[in-house]
Amino acid sequence: MKLYADYHTHTRYSHGKGSIRENIEAAIEKGLKEIAIADHGPASQGLTKLGVKDAATLLEIKKEVENYDKFYPEIKVLSAVEANIINIDGDLDVPRFILKELDKVLVGFHLYIRPSSWKDGINIIFNNTIMSRLNLKQEEIRYKNTDILIKALNKYKIDIITHPGYRVNIDTSTLAKAAVKSGTHLEINESHMHTTEEYLRIAVSEGAKFSLGSDAHSPDKVGCVDNSLDLAIKAGLTKDDIINVC
Ligand SMILES: [Zn+2]
Ligand SMILES: [Zn+2]
Known part of the structure; x- marks a missing residue:
């Protein structure tokens, strides 16, 4: 198996180099x-x-991407975003009319964000940091995290969930079922390498499809997914389970 597309790369528009x-x-x-x-x-x-300065910056990126796409016929260049979930209702930090303009919508459950309200901050940030570290309320936190992600999947057309389960406790099998229903792919992320074989086996048994993502924050890391690919092979995944290999 060989990677032919990297859907998760960052630039200086956010904190890439x-x-x-x-x-x-x-x-x-x-x-x-x-x-x-x-x-x-x-x-x-x-x-x-x-992050990007504001959501409108994503449209600037799109324009630049379209120009480069014409300039480099040997590669297809897509505009995308790694959007954030900002509240317990699964809302994203990018308005729908902008998401519609982009070729791909990736969503990451990140903890260090500006939440919609104090209540959302407690559920998203406090519970997944302080409470998790103290090993308190694990089951409740896991249930809530999974529920938040599924709400996002039901509300938006999301192509890829980036690094599912990284720093947030999530019920893999429930998430995988929801992702299959919404046609969303689960990422195997090269930068964080938190994914386990067990996680992949559970998700694939529910019918989930995966995307390998470098999550490159510098150009030299673009297309680097060797460890993710090894892990996928160890877990028994094939070409049919992964959308961006040939
Ligand atoms: Zn991320
Ligand atoms: Zn990223």
Whole structure:
């Protein structure tokens, strides 16, 4: 199996180190046929200044991407976002009219975001950091996290959930079932490498499909998914289970 598309790369528009053009050229060098520019949504600006300045910036990125797509016929360049969930109702930090303009919508359950309200902050940030570390309310937190993600899947057309279960306790089998229903792919993320064989086996047994993502924050990491690919093979996944390998 060989990667042909990397749908999860960051640029200087959020907290990546390279430009869109540098990511594209790195992808071409690695022999990829498709690349998506998926910078962090604006709620990541809240605590850590990791996101795009505002949601409208995603339209600027789209314009740039369209120009490069014409300029580099050897690769398909897609505009995307790694949007944030900002409340317990599963709402995202990017308005629908902007999401509709993008080629792909990735969603990450990130903890260091600007939540919609104090209550959302407690459920998303406090519960998954302080409470989890103290090992309190694990079952309740797991139930709530899974519920929040499923609400997002039901509300929006989401292509990929990035790093599911990274720093947030999630019920894999429930999430996988919901993802199959909504046609959403679950990512195997190279940067965080938190995924386990057991997780993949459970998710695939529910019929989930996966996307390998470099989550590159610098051009030299674009298309690097070796560890994710090894893990997928160990868990018995085949080409039919992964959308971006050939
Ligand atoms: Zn992420
Ligand atoms: Zn990312």
